[in-house]
Amino acid sequence: MDLRHEAPLPFRHPDKFYIGGHWVRPASDGHIDVIDPSTELVAYTTPAAGPADVEHAVATARTAFDDGPWPTMEPIERAGYLRAIAAALRRRTDDFAMLWSRETGAVYSEAVAALATPPQIYEFYADLAESFEFVEHFPDEEEDGIRLQRMLVREPVGVVAAILPWNGTTPMIAMKAAPALLAGCTVVVKCSPEAPGAGQIMAEIAEEVGLPPGVWNAITADRAESEMLVRDHRIDKVTFTGSTAAGRRIGSICGERIARCTLELGGKSAAVVMDDYDIAAVAKVLSNTWRWGGQVCAALTRVMVTESRHDEIVDALRSEFSGVAIGDPFDSTTQMGPLSIGRQRDRVEGFIRAGIDEGAQLVTGGKRPAGLDRGFFVEPTLFARVDNASTIAQQEIFGPVLAVVPAKSEEHAVELANQSAYGLNASVFTNDTERAFRIARKIRSGSVGHNGFRTDWRIAFGGFKDSGIGRECGREGLYPFLEPKTVVLEAHP
Incomplete structure (x- = not known):
């Protein structure tokens, strides 16, 4: 096993939270053991926020928004901080990648490559400060002899609770924090107990770039304390990425108090294969199903293909799913590391049993790899002749499991793609671009690729x-x- 599993942690304050521009000791002695999924050993121990810590973080963020300079700065001024965050993040790419592998089993080389995106997100929003209309002017009108100036002012929504998942913490923080900061919001970043390291480093970066006190606050907490954040009336908006079940809970709580929320939840994304497209090329793309251990919400995990080409695509996929190099994520020859959590491996194995019990054909995989007795490993798994109404075709597995569903026709394949409670991502495989666009418009999904x-x-x-x-x-x-505000002023000479 690579020595990086035992390397010193890249934290300056491993026993503290970042609240109000200071590193503070937790109010209680609660702690979380973060498990290395490759070794099943404790990678490190981090403090667990209790009710008093949540209260402290929320109160500080509220004060910073209500009384601090951040919301009233010009967007272009806030953009300077975003650029500084991007630069600091790039300097610490190895720290983020090392933690990503040790906390979740992500292949190190893939983590390094993926970490090119978060700095770009901060820079994207910094650039947006120059072009986005935070104040939109409408033509003047006259009323009873008085000329009226009309405008729409977009103001920060307020204090934001950013609740993060464990599978891709650094990019998720960027997706939530970068627009929130540009808008002028203050944030409480709440990391998961399974992967809190990125949140700790991002807090160090917030301190390094000199964000005003209370603009960025970071804690690690479990579900009960996370719900405290969601219920707190001082939190104006919740942005959450995670399971649909947790999203329902958060959405219902926000609905009770009319809090704003963004929920990025699960997926069971379909690859719709038309008969004119090369099967080998489809199979190569769908090897992404097992990359990152299949723990990607947008992964294409269902394949809709006509009956006449079903066996052909299964044969091509078998070669992509068989013989995958599984092992230590720091090994340069490894293609797939372990699943992130023991309970997640148990869950994936439960779905595999359900697929077999419900009559799907297990083509390859479905077991724990030989010779890997320690670590949360499971083989890339391919099922054929899957009923689209079955468990493995309808429920999000969040593991390296792909289901091939035969369709009566190409039109039926599109219908099957939409027969899902989810609608996060999809892809259409055809040589005809115009046809791909027509099909994309029919698929009920937030993203559709070609x-x-x-x-x-x-x-x-x-x-x-x-x-x-x-x-x-x-x-x-x-x-x-942002909250839009209509402002109508009398225009006096």
Whole structure:
């Protein structure tokens, strides 16, 4: 096992929270053991926020918004801080990547590559400060001899609770914090108990770039304390990424007190394969299903293909799913590391049993890899002849499991793609671009790609149906952190 599993932590204050511009000791002695999924050993121990810590973070963020300089700064001034955050994040790429691998089992080389995006997100919103209309002017009108100036002013929504998942903390923080900061909001970043490291480093960066006290507050907490954040009337908006079940809970609480919320939830994304497209090329794309251990909400996990080509695509996929190099995420030859959490592996194995019990054909995988007795490993798993109404076709597995669903026709394949409670992502495989566009418009999904796994954070990301409410990234990702205010002024000479 690579020695980086035992490397010193890249934290300056491993036993403290960042609240109000200071590193503070927790109010209680609660702690969380963060488990390395490759070794099943404790990677490090971090403090667990209790009720008093949540109260402290929220009160500080509230004061910073109500009385501090941040909301009243010009957007272009706030943009300077975003650029500084991006630069600092790049300097610490290795720290983020090392933690991503040790906390979640992500392949180190893939983590390094993925970490090119978060700084770009901060820079995207910094650039947006120059073009976005925070004050939109409308033509003057006259009323009873008085000339009226009319405008729409977009103001920060207030204090934001950013509640993070464990599978991709650094990018998720960027998607939430960058637009919130540009808008003029203050934030409480709440990391998951399974992967809190990125939140700790981002707090160090917030301190380094000199964000005003209380603008960025960071804690790690479990569900009960997370719910305290959601229920607190001083939190104006909740932005959450995670399971649909947790999203329902958060949405219902926000609804009770009319709090704003953005929910990026689960997916069961479909790859719709038309008969004119090369099967080998489809199979190569769908190998993404097992990358990152399949723990990607937008992963294409269902394949809709006509009966006449079903066996052909299964044969091509078998070669992509068999012989995958599984092991230590720091090993340069590893293609897939372990799943992130023991209970997640148990859950994935439960779905595999359900697929077999419900009559799907297990083509390859489905077991724990031979020779890996320690670590949360599971083989990439391929099922064929899957009933679209079955458990493995309808429920989000969040693991390296792909289901191939035969369709009566190409039109039926599109219908099957929409027969899901989810609508996060999809892809259409065809050589005809105009046809791909027509089909994309029929699929009820927040993103639809063509001949590949294609989403674009520069435009927007989010889902239909049970996959969530609202959008993150791009210009669309800024609007949820702004409240529009109509202002009509008398224009006197």
